[in-house]
Amino acid sequence: MRVREGNKEKAIIEAAVKVIAENGYYGAKIHKIAELAGVATGSIYSYYENKLQIIFAIFDNVWKELYGKLELVEQDASISPSQKLEALIDLVFNLFTENQDLALVFAHEQNVLIRDYPDRFTPYFEKFIQTGQDIISQGIASGVFNPSVNVFILRKYLMGGISGCIQAWALDPAGYSLAEIRDQLKLLAHKGVNL
């Protein structure tokens, strides 16, 4: 019997990230993804049920990886809450620095996907966010963070802010250094704009 040549599943995902980053989900045509992945149009459907499952798979990969890493940080008692918060920011930044197209897909498509398919979106995202919330709660309990901060609102604010910065960077990577954005984010998250 015939055996699958190479890792087409991965090739399709990678091509999809590129094409979706460039054209958005609706602008990303299956035949274009297939072309870039080096497979026939029909082959896509022997690896993924339909177009939607492709982008679900993309986000599943992303948040599975990020959640796994954050989990390790969160459980490490030798790291302070402040450092854990910074580590969270670092994790997201490191991933998206490595893959600019992925950053664009994240910034542009995730919210819409969650709106349209709240129950089918990867559960790892919610887990990641929940772990972030736990980190903030620890910081409040240990007297480092301001107890009047609402952790639920903070998590939306922080994720929104990160997303806004990553998007701006991905659209114009030469505009300003990613290292600076990262430092600024840490500053703003910790101390806000005040002196």
Place this chain on the structure above:
Amino acid sequence: MRVREGNKEKAIIEAAVKVIAENGYYGAKIHKIAELAGVATGSIYSYYENKLQIIFAIFDNVWKELYGKLELVEQDASISPSQKLEALIDLVFNLFTENQDLALVFAHEQNVLIRDYPDRFTPYFEKFIQTGQDIISQGIASGVFNPSVNVFILRKYLMGGISGCIQAWALDPAGYSLAEIRDQLKLLAHKGVNL
């Protein structure tokens, strides 16, 4: 000769906001917008060139209004930079509190539209953002805000954070009070999470 009955232009915009909020731009079908606006499908096209112009008109209205109001605040020398920053947050919140559907359209569609049609998006948004940036610069100049804050990054961060919170609220308005979100945002923008 025949005369136009009622304000169909406005009815179409309002219907479009509702339908797009519920289904997203691509999920919003013209015939559905027409139905809700109480006009025939074809009538849409005697008021707007095509579907895209409808959503452009929505954002043009939004940012024209917000920019006009922020401009007044910015030019008022009797208001401190801190108060101006809070006024900016208030302006955005007031508008979206009044119109939850608009909040959803803003949170879900704006970024994608800017990506796809950067040159055709309403110029009032950029003006609004620029004015916000000016307010921060004033705060730094007058020694209230931290001079190591990069205003360009801050504006992306703040808008992203606002967007993230508004979206969360619009998706589940009963979840938590808008007044609390607003206060939290001011706290986080000013002082961050630290005590």
Place this chain on the structure above:
DNA sequence: CTTAAATTTGAATAGTGGTTCAATATTCAT
């Protein structure tokens, strides 16, 4: 009342692109 100009209608059109599937190709076990 009649006519002309403009608006409104909604069925028909046309283009698009996700998905299917019959044909072909490849691999492995015997």
Place this chain on the structure above:
DNA sequence: ATGAATATTGAACCACTATTCAAATTTAAG
């Protein structure tokens, strides 16, 4: 070498929907 099982192909299909336009309607002026 042969055949069975599986993978791959890509042209054709078909559902969907933005847009068009000829006909119907409405209003105002003469």
